[in-house]
Amino acid sequence: MxxxxxxxxxxxxxxxxxxxxxxxxxxxxxxxxxxxxxxxxxxxxxxxxxxxxxxxxxxxxxxxxxxxxxxxxxxxxxxxxxxxxxxxxxxxxxxxxxxxxxxxxxxxxxxxxxxxxxxxxxxxxxxxxxRFMPQIQEFLAETVAIGGWLEGRVDHLGSIYGEGNPFGESVWRKESGGLWDVGPHAVALVLPVLGPVAQVTALAGDRDMTHVLLRHVGGAITTLTLSVDAPPNLEREDSSFHGESGIRGVPPVPWExxxxxxxxxxxxxxxxxxxxASPLDLNFGAEVGRVLAAAAESISGGRTITL
Missing domain, CATH: 3.40.50.720 (NAD(P)-binding Rossmann-like Domain)
Structure with a gap:
């Protein structure tokens, strides 16, 4: 067709x-x-x-x-x-x-x-x-071309419970929290730059404060801090890559x-x-899912998960 x-x-x-x-x-x-x-x-x-x-x-x-x-x-x-x-x-x-x-x-x-x-x-x-916004696609392509990255950081802290938030009544988001709601976006952002994940360690605290460490196959480490129940004064959305060329922050993009x-x-x-195939095809989605499932297993079992 x-x-x-x-x-x-x-x-x-x-x-x-x-x-x-x-x-x-x-x-x-x-x-x-x-x-x-x-x-x-x-x-x-x-x-x-x-x-x-x-x-x-x-x-x-x-x-x-x-x-x-x-x-x-x-x-x-x-x-x-x-x-x-x-x-x-x-x-x-x-x-x-x-x-x-x-x-x-x-x-x-x-x-x-x-x-x-x-x-x-x-x-x-x-x-x-x-990942479908051209600004992010251009940023990731440039970041991959630069290379030499040792660390990724993604802080995605917000709340679905604020007045007027359309997702505040989402049962699955309430039950699964930031790991499964905003976590997929965070993992999808770092994989094209830092490559596949070899090991995952994660902890979850009060107010859905979820902390995830990813060791990538190439040796880089990613730190994710995630929540969909963050207090207003803690809400933030910041992402960056750190390495031989310094710090490269992910640019803000309009919500479209x-x-x-x-x-x-x-x-x-x-x-x-x-x-x-799209860079964001089913195989990529499955790779993201395996990382998130490993993080959930790490939280429940209190151990590092090897993929």
């Missing part, structure tokens, strides 16, 4: 999920994309599915299989454990996947999705939001989830048409 820009047809998308992230990113981006036909919405709450679909002239579906029948690709904005079930069904039917992070909580579930996508020629992209999601769709269409 070729994109409209290549003289082909639009990629038919189904959206699974009706929560805040579906409203803020997925649905408006799918509706605005020139190479997408936004076919329909499935949600665990049929009324919410009808409301979201109606905003964009799409159809609300009560049956997952029926929506899969009508599309080429799925975008999923569901909790990780629910997403994993839907993604496995879709991959098994050869549907292209645009998944949220993390792909799943369990490594085994993620591996099953990756295998099903490979067996059925389904392309996949994982939506690590900032619709633009970022549109770029993720672009990557998926290219891969589905036989082009190169």
């Amino acid at each position: 070729r994109s409209i820009r290549e003289g082909g047809t639009a990629m038919r998308f189904g959206l699974f999920g009706t929560g805040p992230w579906a409203h803020l990113a997925h649905a408006p981006a799918l509706a605005a994309h020139q190479d997408v036909e936004f076919v329909g919405v499935w949600g665990r709450n049929p009324d919410k599915a009808a409301e979201l679909a109606g905003q964009y002239g799409a159809k609300a579906y009560s049956d997952q299989a029926a929506l899969l029948d009508d599309v080429d690709a799925v975008a999923i904005a569901l909790p990780p454990d629910v997403q994993a079930e839907v993604a496995l069904k879709a991959a098994g039917r050869g549907k292209h996947l645009l998944l949220d992070k993390p792909i799943a909580f369990a490594v085994e579930a993620t591996d099953a999705i990756v295998a099903a996508a490979r067996e059925n020629d389904a392309a996949g992209v994982v939506f690590f939001t900032r 989830p619709v633009e970022a999601f549109g770029r993720a769709v672009d990557d998926l269409i290219v891969a589905a048409n036989g082009g190169p």
